[in-house]
Every structure is written in structure tokens, then in C-alpha cells.
Amino acid sequence: MSDRPVSQAGAGLAFVVRTLVVAASLWVATVLVTGVDLGSGSTALRVGTLLGVALLFGVVNAVVKPIVATLGCPLYVLTLGLFALVVNALMFMLTGWLAGLLNLPFVVDGFWSAFWGAIIVAIVSFFLHLVIPDRYDAR
Incomplete structure (x- = not known):
């Protein structure tokens, strides 16, 4: 790994690679x-939905998750991290x-579907991320 700063293009x-990885996941x-459903429609519509949901998932994880993690810190400690x-x-x-x-045809039907979906x-x-070279996946 290099100590050079990542360029704007990099x-x-x-960002595009991470979004595509989340969409594929x-x-x-x-x-x-x-219980995790993408809806029906053309392939282009489904790909667009996946990309939109991937972006939304990134925003939720960047904005909401740190707040919940901070407030739930005692539960993380108490459960040895299983609360994650x-x-x-x-x-x-x-x-x-x-x-x-947002009218995206992506449905999560209940806690257990969300639980297993998040794990997958x-x-x-x-x-x-293991198979993508670091030069395309600078985090």
C-alpha cells in the first residue's frame, strides 16, 4: 500500500467500485x-434499483450507523460485539x-430477512473486496 494521497479520479x-460491490452483494x-425482494421488471430497471439501493445503503451506513453504534456502545460491550x-x-x-x-422496488420483509440479508x-x-485490486478499491 502506498503512502501517496489518492487522486480525485482514484x-x-x-467510490464506483464500492457501489458496484454493494449492488452485487x-x-x-x-x-x-x-423476504428480501427486488421486484419485477426489466433487467435495466433491476440494475438501476440495485445501484440506487446500494447508494442508499451507503448513506444509511455512513450517517445513521455511527449514531446507533455510539448510543448502543454498552450493548456492544455487554454482548461482546454480537449486538453489531x-x-x-x-x-x-x-x-x-x-x-x-423513494419508490425503489426493494423490499425487506421483517427482522430475520434483514438479519440474514445483512450477513449475506x-x-x-x-x-x-478481496479479489478487487487495491488500486481500484482505495478505501
């Missing part, structure tokens, strides 16, 4: 988890709810 490319979650799974599920549910408000998204994102 930062933009990294969300798609896998819709395939594997009953609940927080991730709640962030996934919030993303589904916000997607509905985390695992798939982890493995995709």
Missing part, C-alpha cells in the same frame, strides 16, 4: 434470502423502508 473510481442477498449483527439488520431494514419511500451482503462484499 477516489471517484474507488445486494443482488446475491435477493437471490438467497426469502442486530445493528446491521436494523440498518438493512431501514434501507428497505427508505427504498420504499457483508460476506459477499468482503470476498469481492
